[in-house]
Amino acid sequence: MSRTRTLVVVAHPDLRGSRVTAHLADAIRDLEHVTVHDITAAYPDGRVDVAREQQLLRDHDTVVWQFPWHWYSVPGVLKSWMDQVLTHGFAYGAGGTALQGKTLRLVTSTGGPADSYAAGGYNRFTVAELLAPLDATAHLTGMRLAEPLVLYGARTVSDEDLALHTKRYREVLAA
Ligand SMILES: Cc1cc2nc3c(=O)[nH]c(=O)nc-3n(C[C@H](O)[C@H](O)[C@H](O)COP(=O)(O)O)c2cc1C
Secondary structure (H helix, E strand, O other), rough: OOOEEEEEEEEOOOOHHHOOOHHHHHHHOOOOOEEEHHHHHOOOOOOOOOOHHHHHOOOOOEEEEEEEEEEEEEEEHHHHHHHHOOOOOOOOOOOOOOOOOOOOEEEEEEEOOOOOOOOOOOOOOOHHHOHHHHHHHHHHHHOOOOOOOOOEEEEEEEHHHHHHHHHHHHHHHHH
16 A cells, blocks of 8 residues: 655744744654645745646645645635636536545644633634635635644743644654
């Protein structure tokens, strides 16, 4: 049986200025069945090679979108990639079956602490609730949405807790 292949789309507008996203991306590069794909480095001007991205998606069974939580959603660089790559006839609509049966996993980090993401907290909603548009995207494109991996309080996370989270991320990808 061939090994399941995982494409990790790393989407950060400024990876050099990132602590968490950059650390997590570096920590998974050695996993042999994992392709780490930094879309900001690949497309500095934001113009995506759609055919290349669609082939990368076809070539993998699991797709991870790894990004910092920006304004309760994905950063603009990932939204732009989605707008360009998830086209009619590829991801949805007539003949748009390329993603069906794949797994989508969201890996993100928030500045706000976990208790702020609740009905009574200052962010008012859980991350799962705020992820509804991505849940709908997975559903429309026929992908199974896996349990998201979220690091809360990312701006102040200790080195020890970041290491624990990194270990968990590697385990999830290796599973
Ligand atoms: C433009 C921008 C928007 C952000 N919006 C949010 C937000 O809506 N909620 C939140 O909890 N954190 C927010 N943050 C904090 C980031 O999620 C946090 O700094 C990031 O996860 C840390 O990862 P990094 O070290 O890879 O940048 C925002 C940060 C930036 C720069």
